[in-house]
Amino acid sequence: MSDTIHIPVLRMGQTYRSLDTIKFAVAGHSLEISVANSGLIRRDLQHLARAGASLRAIPCNTLVGYCEKAAELYLHGNLPWGDGDRLQSPADYVAALSQLTGLPHSLGRANMGKVHAAMSNIRAVIAGLTRGMPLELFDRGVVRQEGLDINFFPQTESLGVLLPSNSPGVNSLWLPALVMKIPVVLKPGREDALTPFRIIQAMIAAGFPKSAFGFYPTTHDGGDTLLFGNGRAIAFGNDTTLKKYAPYRHIQVHGSGRSKVLVGDDSADQWEKDLDVIVHSISANGGRSCINCSSVLISRHRDALADALARRLAAIEPLPREHPDATLCGFANTAIAKGIDERIDELLKVPGATDLAARYRQGPRLVEMHGQTFLRPTLIVCDDLQHPLANTEFMFPFASILQVPQADMIEQIGESLVVSAFTRDRDWSAALMTSTNIERLNLGPYSTMRVQWEQPHEGNLFEFLYRRRALQGDLPSA
């Protein structure tokens, strides 16, 4: 048996070994990943109709069953590593993922749990996205609700997704598309081809047709091809990605989250009670998610809360990747860690900001430990939201903390993916619910990382893929 594991391109189900490859070393094996050229992707996209037909041939309820079965296979099963006979156990996957992305095993398993939950709760997810419409909508295109025929039709033959490498959990976002009978065309992140490949293998093993899956590790050019060659596409990235694709309606861009905790007037005095939730919001999943809190706004007691938060965050130390309590991620690319560290130090020279965690942590922010490069948690106390460190985010537990009058918070926070507003104030809650700059709103002392399957996640995928049509006249009986 060869020691090299090869992850192929999946050309709508057909495996293909490219002559262009990226090579990694994991767990004593060399891991080789095929890289697709953009022309190859364009050619395959011409045959999407076939992929869609293979899904349409299966009742939606059956696809839901496949998805639930795939959840178990993904979490517990031995699945193909690549195009050879070698099988990957969950432990193999977590260990390799850790080596490629820096994610400690504990967080790798936690992310597996997230993906598993998204798959096993697929009925609730779909119901949440469609506001409870029966699954037969995807079989017939029409359902009857409250005496009205409701017709939805797909706006695209496929969903293209440019995935990131920072957090495997984001793969849960594209999963419902398959159950909604829309094939997926995926470009994995450079360091995390393993997760989407494992999910695809689980779904195929559970019964989904191979031809419904395109898996194209590729270049930037190939990524653009994928975004523009699919009728609907999702891209993950930073502010630059957002700016680049913002003009295109068919592309949904998930840029920086800038998620926040807002502590209202009625909760500010009891900040100590909510401290755990804020620490979780900032540091869960290694601080890598766009739904991690990157700013805390409180209307009074800023300094007391900041001091307590800084102590708690500073106590989070790098641990070996296999350690069960490890919560900090190493950086697979040390230059990125160094760049972030230097950037923060540079911006701290702008008056009005202090790294309070520096007072309590055991050494510098950037540290080499346990054979990896880490950034230790950082809390910046800012005097106002205009400071360049006040409303930004980095790929580790990083947050700013500010004192802002409650009345000014909504206006000042800017675009925020998640806001957890710690309040029971009815008027302020109403104002938050009608604000236009918050994508997901948690009312009450809940972590920004909270996931409720019945609610849409980062945009409603159903509404992105399907559109309602006015249907009038005589509908032929089924």
Added chain:
Amino acid sequence: MSTTHTVSSAQTALDAWTREMIAWHFSPDTGSDYWLKWAETAGWNPLKEITCFADIAKKFDHFDDDVLRDEQPERFVPRAFAGRPYNIFETGGTTGMPKQRVGWEDYKVDYEEFSDHYGPDFFPKGTNWLMVGPTGPRRLRLAIEHLANHRGGSCYFVDLDPRWVKRLIGMGEMAMARKYQEHVIDQAAAIIRHRNIQCMFTTPRLLENLAERMSLVKAGIKGVFAGGTTMTPQYVRFVVEEVLEGQINFAPTYGNTLMGLAISRKLQPADNYSITYYAPQPRAALRVVNPDRPSELVAYGEYGRVELTTMTKEFFVPRFLERDEAIRRPPCDEFAWDGVGDVRPFQSLTKTIIEGVY
């Protein structure tokens, strides 16, 4: 086609040609104003000190191609050609003031040699050609037409302006760049559908786009000659297997306005689609040099920067460092001198480069 040279006889011919060309370009009766004036201030005499090709690398500095932007082209006209009208050719995708060179017959010589390298059926003789790519002030447009004529056919043209494409991409106008590309492909597809075309020159990217519109095999295309951008082994495999459906002859080339045309050796299974190009020696010679110490060649099988020396009666360019890097490859049965393999933009692994736009 196999070479008639041995490595040794090719070297001897290159050295003899070097002496002849140095005598031509640095003699007051035949040389150009630019090189004669250059020699006056060089502090050494090429006529005496260049006795073989290796001396070029020892004595000349690297040619600065900005000279071709700054100087009037007529300064490069050899006195032997005084009074003969000439062509002015510009380099490919340059923006701003273009780099220009003068020429008379060089392109015909290059393309006849290219034609002769292939048999009568590779690009069927007597059939028509279509060129889809940059025409305008480029040598390529005349060269392809000459190639078609030399093989007994005519040539149709569809223009693509790479300077405009680069500008669109630079402005972030990706959608407009795609529309322009579609406009070019629309025209090419129309010509192929309505005229009897069996041979094509185009860039790899346009070839792909065209084949997304139609089966080139079913359209009757027999041979494709392509060049202009990087072709990785995977890319070549993709073109051969899928774009050309394994049924159309494919001649990848490497070239530019300064060099002429480097032909690729026939792909063998052992190559695994890795292409090696050979300069039209002795008129032009390519070396693969150490980027940090450009006087040294890299070892066979290693990447280095491509260095070009062009020596024809019409034009002399010593030791021009191309913006490309390549693997140094040994002579083969088709060419008795070093080749350059898997050419890609210089330092492409560390820089962002707008490439493959046309």
